Amino acid sequence: xxxxxxxxxxxxxxxxxxxxxxxxxxxxxxxxxxxxxxxxxxxxxxxxxxxxxxxxxxxxxxxxxxxxxxxxxxxxxxxxxxxxxxxxxxxxxxxxxxxxxxxxxxxxxxxxxxxxxxxxxxxxxxxxxxxxxxxxxxxxxxxxxxxxxxxxxxxxxxxxxxxxxxxxxxxxxxxxxxxxxxxxxxxxxxxxxxxxxxxxxxxxxxxxxxxxxxxxxxxxxxxxxxxxxxxxxxxxx
Numbered sequence: 001x002x003x004x005x006x007x008x009x010x011x012x013x014x015x016x017x018x019x020x021x022x023x024x025x026x027x028x029x030x031x032x033x034x035x036x037x038x039x040x041x042x043x044x045x046x047x048x049x050x051x052x053x054x055x056x057x058x059x060x061x062x063x064x065x066x067x068x069x070x071x072x073x074x075x076x077x078x079x080x081x082x083x084x085x086x087x088x089x090x091x092x093x094x095x096x097x098x099x100x101x102x103x104x105x106x107x108x109x110x111x112x113x114x115x116x117x118x119x120x121x122x123x124x125x126x127x128x129x130x131x132x133x134x135x136x137x138x139x140x141x142x143x144x145x146x147x148x149x150x151x152x153x154x155x156x157x158x159x160x161x162x163x164x165x166x167x168x169x170x171x172x173x174x175x176x177x178x179x180x181x182x183x184x185x186x187x188x189x190x191x192x193x194x195x196x197x198x199x200x201x202x203x204x205x206x207x208x209x210x211x212x213x214x215x216x217x218x219x220x221x222x223x224x225x226x227x228x229x230x231x232x233x234x235x236x237x
Contacts, residue, residue, distance in 0.1 A: 042162055046227060061077075078177075080147075082233075084207060093181070093185055094172075095108040120217065125169045134180060156229075158205075
């Protein structure tokens, strides 16, 4: 539930030029232990190209548009489709939640030890192992809850022809959009470093309405439900 005062562009500087995009790991749906985090993969049976073909035009449902960072102009609308909402933006890295070696005050200048939505045991989510997406906190621009989006809802995150299924796991600033967990970025081959990582553009977020993964921390459940919802999305749009 961060409110960044610095931005990806300002914080990164020359470090972004020096950092390499993380390589993709083995493909497939098989997962190791939760602590290992998700592999970079095409998840599910629906191709990225087929999903992207359904979001080429925008029927804007937000009352205004969002910035991707503090200093940018507001250019990103929330768009509506049958059974889903979507936006196209950048990806900043959210490392909030459980404190780990990868996500803590020592790795993330904006670190907070909580997330808007919690695991089934009541603990905050773990950003370095659970793929999740940050939605803007409800405001006059857009109220995610009124649009059928809830904590634990399934999100198809698409980047460079890869699909990663994530959950709605945290809320962010009311005027900024385009943020996901360390694990989401890593799985998509995006530098997951919370201070200098992320990507400036090219990420599509498709959030499936009235969906909910239970328990929220089960990535395999998100993939299974996400694949079914993606097939329905393709059929209905």
